[in-house]
Amino acid sequence: MSDDLQAREQQRKRAQAVKTAWLLGFIALAIFATFIGVAVIGR
């Protein structure tokens, strides 16, 4: 694999990783909000 191709492949992987990270971050926030929300509604 040429250096150019490798660099592009790394960039592609990192871009995909950023998308995955946002998704996981939203899941974590949603869990936090759900637990507080359920407790508030339950009270």
Added chain:
Amino acid sequence: MSTDITHAIDGQADPDQVHDGHDESDHKPKGFLNRWLFTTNHKDIGTLYLILSLVAFMVGGAMAMIIRAELFMPGLQLVEPDFFNQMVTMHALVMVFGAIMPAWVGFANWLVPMMVGAPDMALPRMNNWSFWILPFAFTLLLSTLFMDSGGPASGWTLYPPLVLQTGSSLVFVVFSVHMLGISSIMGAINIITTILNMRAPGMTLLRMPMFVWTWLITAFLLIAVMPVLAGAVTMLLTDHFFGTNFFNAAGGGDPVMFQHIFWFFGHPEVYIMILPAFGVISEILPTFSRKPLFGYTSMVYATATIGFLSFIVWAHHMFTVGMPLQGELFFMYATMLISVPTGVKVFNWVSTMWQGSMTFETPMLFAIAFVVLFTIGGFSGLMLAITAADFQYHDTYFVVAHFHYVLVPGAVFALMAATYYWLPKFTGNMYSEKWGKIHFWLSAIFVNVLFFPQHYLGLAGMPRRIPDYSPQFADFNMISSLGGFAFGATQLIFVGVVWHCVYRSKVRATARVWEGARGLEWTLPSPPPYHSFTTPPEVTHNMLSYAK
């Protein structure tokens, strides 16, 4: 170059001659601050995590010494009861959040990118942030001990209404727990994205080393449960300072609800601390048995099963609160079910060693001790899972003995094993095998002197979290304290061995370090270059001796 690496792993080339072609002069940033404060390098951040963890072990260990000194004899000896309760609480929080968890994240930082053939973690700047939140969070947490209202004294479970008596320092405790949670979630996101997105070509999921697999599942557990803890402590905060009544029975709230929410976090937390240990043991036993891991695929499925089951067993911590019988039965059977995948793991570890060409270097000794002693902790857990019996054991020293067997000769021994196993790779120097073995044998003896008598104390009815006790418990407490002091002193040998290995050792480590070691990290020189695998290796076939 990738061909070289493939050959090296297959044993057809000398790995000492093989690296990823990167200049060993490295590109380390110049200056202390640039190197350590602003670093985005996974190895540097891993080192920072491991140093922080070692400091936390010392701080948490000092608190344990205070606890055992007070319990050396019946009566109040050294500290006030309220301070004793603060020590019990802080010892747990520091050991769980400051020592064990950061140590595993440190090893993950060092090893996961090298094991999957990635140049670094997927999100290096966030990695820096994940770490540097921690020292501030811990300083804040420990500073509560010096505040007028004192630190939290409710035990690490932070149960209301007791914890709501903490006073104004509670706000700092809650804030530090929030920061610890944010750090853990960011670390977990980084590990998942690295494993899912940054693997080298050919590194399929079922070719990954077990340490990577166990960390992948651990990271998902972290993302699922740390927000739950954050939610629980946020509600504590509003109950204390803003007049809400989530857990205040007088205002229509329910303190038992906190217990449900806490343990929905707390039980998976136990597996967050132990799953990476399973991964480490699954790396070390094959190396020193000179055999592939027995039942790799079943190990992966067993780990995933344990992860799943950890979410549906939380109420076994609260059998005595008065749940409906159906609930108690469900949580009893669900808890017992965990012994099936755990049994698969223990069976596979023993089968890995069976008829292997075993040698007993320090990492192997710690790994074998882990298998034996963790299993004792597992068995006492099974006893506690029996609802009817738990009414007798609940809140006694039997519980203390149980979870310390799981966490000390379990998680901590696995950390020791991992340190002895990979430290030569990290530093390029061999540690002193003689002192490593002395450290092991003293640890293995005194950890049992420390914790085994606590089973008897619990069965005889001694409650946990008390500074004074009935004279009938004196003998076993004295033995336990003596074991504790000796175990604590023994860990100073560990600090000495690590320091010697890093700064003084003259014996250089080879690239593979251990004859039977398999995996991409062993194809790099020892120590590995600052930037490794800038050219991804190609994993073309069963090069790891693990899987199909």
